[in-house]
Amino acid sequence: MQQAVRIAPSILAADFSRLGEEIRAVEAGGADYIHIDVMDGHFVPNLTIGAGVVKALRPHTALPFDVHLMISPVDAFVAGFAEAGANIITVHPEAGPHVHRTVQLIRSLGCKPGLALNPGTPAEVVDNLIDSIDLILVMSVNPGFGGQSFIDSQLAKIGAIRRKIDASGRAIDLEVDGGITTKTAPSVIAAGADVLVAGTATFTGGAAQYGRNIAALRSGR
Numbered sequence: 001m002q003q004a005v006r007i008a009p010s011i012l013a014a015d016f017s018r019l020g021e022e023i024r025a026v027e028a029g030g031a032d033y034i035h036i037d038v039m040d041g042h043f044v045p046n047l048t049i050g051a052g053v054v055k056a057l058r059p060h061t062a063l064p065f066d067v068h069l070m071i072s073p074v075d076a077f078v079a080g081f082a083e084a085g086a087n088i089i090t091v092h093p094e095a096g097p098h099v100h101r102t103v104q105l106i107r108s109l110g111c112k113p114g115l116a117l118n119p120g121t122p123a124e125v126v127d128n129l130i131d132s133i134d135l136i137l138v139m140s141v142n143p144g145f146g147g148q149s150f151i152d153s154q155l156a157k158i159g160a161i162r163r164k165i166d167a168s169g170r171a172i173d174l175e176v177d178g179g180i181t182t183k184t185a186p187s188v189i190a191a192g193a194d195v196l197v198a199g200t201a202t203f204t205g206g207a208a209q210y211g212r213n214i215a216a217l218r219s220g221r
Contacts, residue, residue: 006032013199029211058085090114141178150179162192186220
């Protein structure tokens with residue numbers, strides 16, 4: 001069963017000179033998760049942050065840290081992010097030779113494992129992992145940069161994964177990341193998503209506006 005819509009602001013769009021304040025502001029504005037994009041300049045064409053930054057941010061909020069690792073090979077970095085305070089660690093099936101083993105590693109470290117699907121990765125990839133994961137992330141842009149436009153073909157994939165989750169009987173988050181705005185959110189929610197990652201759409205207008213931005217995304221208006 002689809003859960004209530006939750007919002008996970010992506011700090012990729014925050015003011016990096018004052019990340020702690022930005023995280024506290026979106027928490028006050030009603031955010032449900034803090035989404036942290038980790039890029040290695042190899043698996044995706046950009047560099048962002050490491051586990052040390054995640055550790056430094058951990059005291060600023062009690063919200064779950066939803067850490068998306070765009071790193072290959074990924075296994076060697078999982079423990080560092082778990083120790084830094086990640087609650088959810090999401091990996092790509094292409095980021096290592098044995099994704100099931102990676103999922104097991106994440107859970108063994110006390111974190112919830114997630115699986116991320118790039119726009120060209122088929123929904124069927126989740127079939128042999130759905131009993132082992134707590135989150136499925138559909139990338140509705142090609143990962144690497146914020147501010148991209150939503151790829152409409154991913155709506156069908158979101159719907160297909162929603163049906164797989166419902167058939168499993170498990171409480172698995174269906175998260176969508178990329179081009180999420182008040183214009184695209186309604187169709188994404190209608191397709192079956194229950195967690196929306198939003199960077200630019202959240203961190204626009206200054207801290208006084210964040211609560212209104214989050215409420216508008218959640219309601220789709």
